[in-house]
Amino acid sequence: MNLLALAWHSLLNRRFTVVMTVVTIALSIALLVMVEQLRTEVREGFYRSVSGTDLIVGARTAPVQLLLYSVFGLGSPTNNVSWSSYRMVADHRSVAWTIPISLGDSHQGYRVTGTTDAFFEHFRYGDSQALGFREGRAFDDLYDVVVGYQVARKLGYAVGDRIAIAHGGGNVSLHEHDDHPFSISGVLAPTGTPVDQSLYISLAAYEAIHTGWRGGVHRPGSGLAPDEARQQREQLVPEAITATLVGLHTRAAVFGLQRELNDYAPEALTAIMPGITLQQLWRITGVAEQVLRIVAALVVITGLLGMLTVLMTTLNERRREMAILRANGARPWQIAALLVFEAGLITVAGIVLGVLIAVGSLVLAAPWVLDTFGLAVGPSLPEAWQLGVLGLIALAGLLVALVPATMAYRRTLTDGMQVRT
Amino acid sequence: MPADQLLELRDLRFAWRRDHADVIALDAFSLKAGERVFLYGPSGSGKSTLLALIAGLARPDRGGIRFAGTQLEALRGPARDRFRADHVGVIFQQFNLLPWLDVLGNVILPCRFSRLRAERAGSVQQSARQLLAAMDLDQAMWSRKAGDLSVGQQQRAAAARALIGAPELVLADEPTSALDSDRRDAFLGLLFEQVASAGATLLFVSHDTALADRFDRQVSLPEINLAGQAA
Numbered sequence: 001m002n003l004l005a006l007a008w009h010s011l012l013n014r015r016f017t018v019v020m021t022v023v024t025i026a027l028s029i030a031l032l033v034m035v036e037q038l039r040t041e042v043r044e045g046f047y048r049s050v051s052g053t054d055l056i057v058g059a060r061t062a063p064v065q066l067l068l069y070s071v072f073g074l075g076s077p078t079n080n081v082s083w084s085s086y087r088m089v090a091d092h093r094s095v096a097w098t099i100p101i102s103l104g105d106s107h108q109g110y111r112v113t114g115t116t117d118a119f120f121e122h123f124r125y126g127d128s129q130a131l132g133f134r135e136g137r138a139f140d141d142l143y144d145v146v147v148g149y150q151v152a153r154k155l156g157y158a159v160g161d162r163i164a165i166a167h168g169g170g171n172v173s174l175h176e177h178d179d180h181p182f183s184i185s186g187v188l189a190p191t192g193t194p195v196d197q198s199l200y201i202s203l204a205a206y207e208a209i210h211t212g213w214r215g216g217v218h219r220p221g222s223g224l225a226p227d228e229a230r231q232q233r234e235q236l237v238p239e240a241i242t243a244t245l246v247g248l249h250t251r252a253a254v255f256g257l258q259r260e261l262n263d264y265a266p267e268a269l270t271a272i273m274p275g276i277t278l279q280q281l282w283r284i285t286g287v288a289e290q291v292l293r294i295v296a297a298l299v300v301i302t303g304l305l306g307m308l309t310v311l312m313t314t315l316n317e318r319r320r321e322m323a324i325l326r327a328n329g330a331r332p333w334q335i336a337a338l339l340v341f342e343a344g345l346i347t348v349a350g351i352v353l354g355v356l357i358a359v360g361s362l363v364l365a366a367p368w369v370l371d372t373f374g375l376a377v378g379p380s381l382p383e384a385w386q387l388g389v390l391g392l393i394a395l396a397g398l399l400v401a402l403v404p405a406t407m408a409y410r411r412t413l414t415d416g417m418q419v420r421t
Numbered sequence: 422m423p424a425d426q427l428l429e430l431r432d433l434r435f436a437w438r439r440d441h442a443d444v445i446a447l448d449a450f451s452l453k454a455g456e457r458v459f460l461y462g463p464s465g466s467g468k469s470t471l472l473a474l475i476a477g478l479a480r481p482d483r484g485g486i487r488f489a490g491t492q493l494e495a496l497r498g499p500a501r502d503r504f505r506a507d508h509v510g511v512i513f514q515q516f517n518l519l520p521w522l523d524v525l526g527n528v529i530l531p532c533r534f535s536r537l538r539a540e541r542a543g544s545v546q547q548s549a550r551q552l553l554a555a556m557d558l559d560q561a562m563w564s565r566k567a568g569d570l571s572v573g574q575q576q577r578a579a580a581a582r583a584l585i586g587a588p589e590l591v592l593a594d595e596p597t598s599a600l601d602s603d604r605r606d607a608f609l610g611l612l613f614e615q616v617a618s619a620g621a622t623l624l625f626v627s628h629d630t631a632l633a634d635r636f637d638r639q640v641s642l643p644e645i646n647l648a649g650q651a652a
């Protein structure tokens with residue numbers, strides 16, 4: 001249409017202001033989209049990580065805390081669960097499987113998890129997916145270690161590599177169990193969950209490397225030599241574990257068992273349903289998210305008001321343009337339409353650019369999320385309601401344009417033959 | 422109305438605001454087809470206002486404007502706009518052109534808003550070129566941004582635009598007042614030629630009475646405008 005061509009030329013003429021306005025709106029949209037995408041992606045990632053687990057049982061602590069340290073490696077456990085309590089849970093008639101977890105050691109900043117074969121057999125993530133091996137197999141020898149996908153990728157490990165495991169967390173450790181070199185027996189396939197960010201050894205191995213350690217200090221001469229440990233393998237049963245993941249025969253039993261474990265007299269335990277605890281977590285983070293959302297919304301409003309300001313300013317400059325168009329046969333609505341079209345173009349360009357910026361930033365932020373939460377996030381297609389919000393913003397842009405458009409319309413009606421400058 | 426009357430104003434009253442005094446109070450004024458009329462009067466006497474009424478940019482409070490058989494005052498806003506697009510070419514005192522559009526784009530502007538004029542122009546582009554050439558505007562200028570042209574060049578391009586698609590009436594509101602006398606005479610000569618070849622009627626407003634003799638008829642607005650006399 002001819003009118004659009006004119007609008008386009010007029011826009012090109014003011015390209016600097018127009019580009020700046022588009023960028024302003026784009027940045028505000030990017031913030032909005034990023035907050036939402038990151039929020040949904042992280043939430044989904046958290047759910048994905050615990051989807052196959054009915055209960056998590058640990059020492060008496062806050063549910064959110066138990067969830068965060070047992071599954072996501074955030075924070076550290078304050079207490080352990082005794083082996084006898086663990087056996088009680090494992091032998092319970094409602095329980096189908098348990099995955100015991102011992103935490104505390106690390107390798108190059110990655111968690112080392114002491115567990116059993118049950119982990120490879122029963123752990124489920126995402127849409128009931130089982131763990132798979134990218135390479136090798138589960139641990140067999142006492143000093144075998146299985147490494148998560150990201151650990152192997154980041155550190156360049158392959159099956160057969162020998163590694164040492166450090167006592168305690170953190171990147172730099174003073175005490176390495178270097179008298180106990182481990183050999184990598186397998187590398188897990190990627191899951192996009194914290195599973196990828198950990199190394200796995202057997203509970204017996206965990207016990208072996210900790211024999212002779214008391215209060216974080218190694219007493220020379222009191223430890224187990226590797227071969228000695230291999231012989232005593234059957235006796236290497238831990239006194240306590242950090243927590244256990246529990247799967248039930250029927251989901252229906254979950255409430256009863258949870259109550260039973262929380263009321264367990266011999267030892268103070270906490271049993272949580274991961275999904276429900278995540279919801280508690282979202283209630284906590286929800287406040288911050290809400291604040292972020294409000295900030296993002298305000299920034300979008302600021303962006304639109306910025307556009308209004310620019311349009312109003314150009315309105316004065318363009319009074320001449322409008323008189324010329326009008327004298328040459330343009331109808332007032334066409335002149336108003338020029339402004340609305342322009343605002344629409346600016347807003348839509350801003351939205352598109354903003355979404356692109358958000359997607360780009362999310363791609364850039366993905367490694368950080370991976371390192372911090374162990375979650376593989378990526379840009380996802382916006383949900384319907386998000387598209388709706390973007391649509392509303394575009395509409396708001398057009399509505400904003402109605403202000404200068406009406407003014408332009410009125411002026412062209414009263415300017416007569418004058419070309420005002 | 423005689424057949425050769427293009428425009429006839431009757432009993433016209435107009436004030437820019439309801440509570441203001443009339444700016445225009447004309448009992449009768451008419452233009453014959455093909456006539457070139459010089460309209461003059463002191464500043465503020467309502468010359469531009471009268472042109473706005475004739476162009477349909479403003480609507481009379483009372484009275485009739487009959488233009489080529491159509492009662493303008495009876496038309497609604499959009500219809501008046503279409504009428505102007507189809508039948509009237511306009512040249513302002515200055516700032517005629519969209520500075521960000523090239524010269525050719527400016528000249529064909531009326532054809533964007535009027536199919537009738539686009540049809541009458543035949544090939545719009547070619548017609549624009551012919552008119553620009555006829556207005557003695559160097560071909561090198563045609564694709565330049567209008568804002569780069571000198572004032573005199575802009576006025577000639579504006580004349581070409583007013584004439585494209587052969588509108589019946591050309592309204593020129595002091596188109597020469599920004600030009601020096603040599604260029605003013607040249608401009609007027611070219612304008613007359615093209616108005617004649619398009620068969621258009623020219624209503625030319627100026628307070629520069631030195632030009633008056635070159636027109637078919639001279640009209641002093643204060644003499645016919647009762648509003649001016651009262652004030």
Ligand SMILES: Nc1ncnc2c1ncn2[C@@H]1O[C@H](COP(=O)(O)OP(=O)(O)OP(=O)(O)O)[C@@H](O)[C@H]1O
Pocket residue numbers: 414415416417418437438444462463464465466467468469470471628
């Ligand atoms: N668009 C407008 N809105 C309100 N009042 C106007 C408008 N245009 C003109 N007027 C008023 O109408 C009166 C006549 O103005 P007009 O512009 O028609 O005079 P003019 O004869 O063209 O003067 P000049 O020679 O200075 O151009 C003036 O008092 C002016 O203030």
Ligand SMILES: [Mg+2]
Pocket residue numbers: 468469470594
């Ligand atoms: Mg005037």
